Amino acid sequence: MTQSVTSITRRALLKKASAIAVGPAALPLSMHLLGMGNAAAATATDYKALVCVFMYGGNDHYNTIIPFDAGETDSFYEKYYHVRKGYGLIKGNYEGMALRTSSLINTVLNASALDPVSERTVKMALAPGMEAMHKLINEGHAGILLNVGTLEEPLTKAQFFSGKGNRPSDIFSHTQSQDWQKSALAGWGGQLADLFLAEQDNSAMTCISTAGSSRFLGGTSALAYGVGRRGAGRLNYETLFYEHKVAKALVTLTTKDLSLNLTSKSNNAERMRAAYNKVMIRNEKTAEKVNKALNLGNDLLINSIRHDKDTTLSSQLETVARLIAGRPTELKRQIFMVSLGGFDLHDGLSERHQHLLTLVSNGLSDFTMAMNKLGLGSRP
Amino acid sequence: MHCTYNLKQVASNLTELQLNPISRGHAMTEPTTSMTDVQPIHPLTLLPLSLAACGGSADDAVDLAGDAVSARHDLNANDLQGSPATNGNTRTEEEAAAFLARAAFGATPKSIARVRWLGFKNWIRWQEGLRSDKHTTWLTENGFGTKEWLLGKAPYERTMWRKYFTAEDELRQRLVYAWSQIFVVSGDGISVYFAHYSLANYLDVLEEYVLGNFKDLLKNVTLTTAMGCFLNMRGNRYNPKAVPDENFAREIMQLFTIGLTHLNEDGTSNENMKVPTYTNEDVKALAAILTGWDFANADSTIGLHSEARRHLMPMVFDLKRHVPGGKTFFNQSIPEGEAGLDAVLDILCNHANTGPFIARRLIQLLVTSNPSRRYVKDVARVFANNGKKVRGDLLAVTRAVLLHQEATQENPDRAKLREPVLRLLQWGRTFGARSISGKWTLETTGWNSRLGQMPLRAPSVFGFFSPDYHPPGESIRAPEFQLLDEATVVSYIKYMLSIFKNEHDVQANYESEIEMVRNLTNIELVQRYNLLLTANTLSSSTVNEVVAAISGMKFKTNIGHTRRIGAAAFLIMCCSEYFIQT
Numbered sequence: 001m002t003q004s005v006t007s008i009t010r011r012a013l014l015k016k017a018s019a020i021a022v023g024p025a026a027l028p029l030s031m032h033l034l035g036m037g038n039a040a041a042a043t044a045t046d047y048k049a050l051v052c053v054f055m056y057g058g059n060d061h062y063n064t065i066i067p068f069d070a071g072e073t074d075s076f077y078e079k080y081y082h083v084r085k086g087y088g089l090i091k092g093n094y095e096g097m098a099l100r101t102s103s104l105i106n107t108v109l110n111a112s113a114l115d116p117v118s119e120r121t122v123k124m125a126l127a128p129g130m131e132a133m134h135k136l137i138n139e140g141h142a143g144i145l146l147n148v149g150t151l152e153e154p155l156t157k158a159q160f161f162s163g164k165g166n167r168p169s170d171i172f173s174h175t176q177s178q179d180w181q182k183s184a185l186a187g188w189g190g191q192l193a194d195l196f197l198a199e200q201d202n203s204a205m206t207c208i209s210t211a212g213s214s215r216f217l218g219g220t221s222a223l224a225y226g227v228g229r230r231g232a233g234r235l236n237y238e239t240l241f242y243e244h245k246v247a248k249a250l251v252t253l254t255t256k257d258l259s260l261n262l263t264s265k266s267n268n269a270e271r272m273r274a275a276y277n278k279v280m281i282r283n284e285k286t287a288e289k290v291n292k293a294l295n296l297g298n299d300l301l302i303n304s305i306r307h308d309k310d311t312t313l314s315s316q317l318e319t320v321a322r323l324i325a326g327r328p329t330e331l332k333r334q335i336f337m338v339s340l341g342g343f344d345l346h347d348g349l350s351e352r353h354q355h356l357l358t359l360v361s362n363g364l365s366d367f368t369m370a371m372n373k374l375g376l377g378s379r380p
Numbered sequence: 381m382h383c384t385y386n387l388k389q390v391a392s393n394l395t396e397l398q399l400n401p402i403s404r405g406h407a408m409t410e411p412t413t414s415m416t417d418v419q420p421i422h423p424l425t426l427l428p429l430s431l432a433a434c435g436g437s438a439d440d441a442v443d444l445a446g447d448a449v450s451a452r453h454d455l456n457a458n459d460l461q462g463s464p465a466t467n468g469n470t471r472t473e474e475e476a477a478a479f480l481a482r483a484a485f486g487a488t489p490k491s492i493a494r495v496r497w498l499g500f501k502n503w504i505r506w507q508e509g510l511r512s513d514k515h516t517t518w519l520t521e522n523g524f525g526t527k528e529w530l531l532g533k534a535p536y537e538r539t540m541w542r543k544y545f546t547a548e549d550e551l552r553q554r555l556v557y558a559w560s561q562i563f564v565v566s567g568d569g570i571s572v573y574f575a576h577y578s579l580a581n582y583l584d585v586l587e588e589y590v591l592g593n594f595k596d597l598l599k600n601v602t603l604t605t606a607m608g609c610f611l612n613m614r615g616n617r618y619n620p621k622a623v624p625d626e627n628f629a630r631e632i633m634q635l636f637t638i639g640l641t642h643l644n645e646d647g648t649s650n651e652n653m654k655v656p657t658y659t660n661e662d663v664k665a666l667a668a669i670l671t672g673w674d675f676a677n678a679d680s681t682i683g684l685h686s687e688a689r690r691h692l693m694p695m696v697f698d699l700k701r702h703v704p705g706g707k708t709f710f711n712q713s714i715p716e717g718e719a720g721l722d723a724v725l726d727i728l729c730n731h732a733n734t735g736p737f738i739a740r741r742l743i744q745l746l747v748t749s750n751p752s753r754r755y756v757k758d759v760a761r762v763f764a765n766n767g768k769k770v771r772g773d774l775l776a777v778t779r780a781v782l783l784h785q786e787a788t789q790e791n792p793d794r795a796k797l798r799e800p801v802l803r804l805l806q807w808g809r810t811f812g813a814r815s816i817s818g819k820w821t822l823e824t825t826g827w828n829s830r831l832g833q834m835p836l837r838a839p840s841v842f843g844f845f846s847p848d849y850h851p852p853g854e855s856i857r858a859p860e861f862q863l864l865d866e867a868t869v870v871s872y873i874k875y876m877l878s879i880f881k882n883e884h885d886v887q888a889n890y891e892s893e894i895e896m897v898r899n900l901t902n903i904e905l906v907q908r909y910n911l912l913l914t915a916n917t918l919s920s921s922t923v924n925e926v927v928a929a930i931s932g933m934k935f936k937t938n939i940g941h942t943r944r945i946g947a948a949a950f951l952i953m954c955c956s957e958y959f960i961q962t
Contacts, residue, residue, distance in 0.1 A: 227867055271855075276797070286866070
């Protein structure tokens with residue numbers, strides 16, 4: 001989020017990627033890319049955060065970033081159009097499943113992509129619903145990394161069809177691919193957090209998810225803290241059923257640290273009970289801090305989220321922005337996960353995809369504005 | 381059917397029992413104090429009650445597939461005689477309560493007595509014959525089939541809650557709930573007129589087949605409009621310029637039948653050399669084979685719009701929209717046309733993976749998250765052959781899951797997290813929850829500010845949790861933990877508090893509960909809920925803490941009683957000893 005990538009070409013990226021390919025083989029390429037930057041430099045004194053926006057169901061990236069070179073020799077748009085036009089049935093912005101060039105004129109990007117094979121630069125456009133994102137990229141606040149995925153090694157089309165080379169495992173299964181994208185053995189967000197924890201003693205505030213339980217943020221020692229739409233929940237009741245003792249018993253019973261009694265001989269029920277209470281205990285220890293950050297952040301960021309305030313993604317990003325704004329000053333590295341579902345569109349693509357992309361675009365744009373307001377928007 | 385009628389009559393003759401909360405752990409045959417409490421059951425002994433197939437054996441467990449086939453027919457009035465004692469029934473109260481947590485939505489004194497009377501095996505036999513009214517019929521009778529509801533979806537929730545909370549065929553309902561997590565459809569992915577009929581009919585279809593044959597279940601689910609819409613088989617048609625949609629073709633293999641890698645009979649696969657079960661060519665072929673299906677046409681009837689009524693019918697085949705020519709699937713040639721569906725379903729149902737794959741899922745959903753290899757294997761073998769050379773007999777499979785010794789005997793590794801929805805339903809079943817308005821409006825329970833789980837609204841076809849999910853940092857599988865984070869563990873407690881305070885349309889019947897517990901001491905009250913809610917798995921220190929917490933409460937008035945009941949049961953339902961079902 002704080003690292004703006006405006007001009008990294010795929011070629012340059014691949015060069016760097018190959019330079020670090022000696023890393024643990026089980027990690028997705030995206031983890032290696034993170035390692036390239038100084039995001040993982042946990043000893044740093046400045047503040048950085050990584051916010052993962054996960055698009056559940058798998059986004060159709062071919063209709064998110066579209067080549068805009070119709071009419072040129074060997075046009076990429078023509079290839080895209082040929083594959084996607086179907087019967088040629090025109091419906092709004094679409095011809096079959098292809099976005100028509102006329103729908104893209106407002107979202108053509110200033111920067112071009114470089115095709116590594118022909119070494120030709122190619123104009124690209126964003127999906128028509130992504131005007132806010134288009135502005136961000138053209139102003140240098142955001143960038144696009146193409147061809148970043150779960151490959152274990154470079155794999156050509158010819159290799160793929162001839163069955164040579166290592167394919168990512170379970171490449172045709174969404175759920176496995178999603179898990180793979182988010183994690184190798186431990187989530188790569190969590191692995192980064194493990195590094196941070198060596199330097200900052202604030203475990204629960206290091207990894208925060210508004211997207212529920214996720215492998216992305218699960219490290220070895222770092223665990224994600226889940227935040228609800230109204231902030232962290234507390235069990236700070238004065239009375240329950242008109243009794244002080246019942247209110248007190250609720251806290252005692254739910255936050256007993258049962259892991260202290262675990263041995264190698266403990267059975268599954270004992271392990272699960274301890275695991276459940278661990279979540280309760282973590283909440284009890286952290287909820288106050290989280291809510292303090294949220295409240296402080298709220299005061300600093302009033303009205304900075306403009307679009308779609310009530311949509312699930314914007315409200316999650318707003319929570320993240322508030323948490324960043326109100327963070328404890330000693331915290332130097334944080335990782336967040338937010339998510340938006342519904343991308344597994346199949347025959348609903350032409351009806352719903354643009355709407356989802358608009359939510360992403362507006363959400364990220366608002367979030368960037370909020371970061372700019374905090375002076376965290378663009379850092380070297 | 382005549383047999384089940386008699387059983388139904390017998391079972392419904394049981395009057396509400398009050399169990400003595402202190403006399404736990406005694407078998408009914410023992411002359412203990414609890415015998416006095418089961419006096420009301422005596423009228424039953426006048427009825428000829430006993431079950432032929434019991435044969436005086438000490439119940440269940442041994443004979444897994446059992447006589448599942450004959451079970452459908454071999455109960456009749458002449459066999460109904462004797463008493464629990466002569467049946468040799470030795471199940472304790474907590475064994476019965478624990479069984480009901482797996483096979484139903486929870487326990488009441490009445491249902492515990494019934495299970496102890498009948499034994500596990502015959503309880504299943506009794507339940508198997510029960511049916512309840514159709515969801516779709518209720519929708520129509522309550523006016524949801526007229527054109528004002530064209531854009532409706534949420535009303536499915538009402539009839540779903542209604543039956544989950546109250547239907548007498550609890551085993552069937554519990555299985556519907558479990559299978560709806562294997563064959564997942566989600567209302568969020570179904571955009572069609574009268575979507576509530578589509579979803580309600582999906583539940584009706586599950587009900588119809590969950591105790592029938594696996595292939596019939598799979599085929600009828602495949603042809604529901606809900607599955608057709610959700611995974612895009614509906615309207616998937618031949619187009620010379622495009623390939624058919626592969627969504628359903630993938631998921632029916634990956635999630636509904638055989639899974640991704642070859643399995644051993646015990647459900648394990650070789651970690652070092654995983655062999656994929658199918659190729660992408662198989663997916664393409666299957667997608668082509670399953671083209672040509674779409675909604676049936678229907679005329680309107682009184683109170684039921686044509687667009688709603690077609691959801692009650694299986695999808696229909698149109699050869700003109702079907703990819704022409706024969707296809708090859710799993711190296712077998714598949715004929716062109718409608719017959720292709722049966723041909724591929726036979727291949728998938730007969731695949732060696734399907735038994736262990738389904739066995740493991742059902743065991744995890746009903747009994748335990750980490751079943752032994754032997755447990756999976758035993759159930760898979762029953763799937764393969766019910767004892768009468770029938771494959772896929774789901775009554776036999778259900779019995780095998782619920783009656784296996786790992787489910788019914790002492791088993792230290794038996795454990796699973798109760799899903800939030802199952803906790804809510806248990807509250808409702810235990811405290812006789814009813815809808816005040818008769819409309820069963822509970823709104824959505826799915827947000828992470830509430831239960832964090834809403835039936836038929838999973839975020840994707842992968843459901844609420846993966847069967848292989850490990851909580852972060854844990855060495856054991858605990859799929860349901862995927863629903864948990866700091867937000868949902870706390871929001872569950874807050875939501876249950878509002879539930880216990882009867883702040884919703886679905887409310888507990890505390891009046892009748894008060895009659896049961898009026899004279900109980902605090903420790904007796906806590907022991908009652910310990911039995912009903914946890915099958916007596918609370919530690920003594922937890923029991924003591926709950927007793928101490930309610931020790932100062934006054935309960936002379938009904939308001940006082942309601943608070944005491946609420947405080948005791950609520951605290952128990954917030955303990956991790958309760959959350960983990962054993």
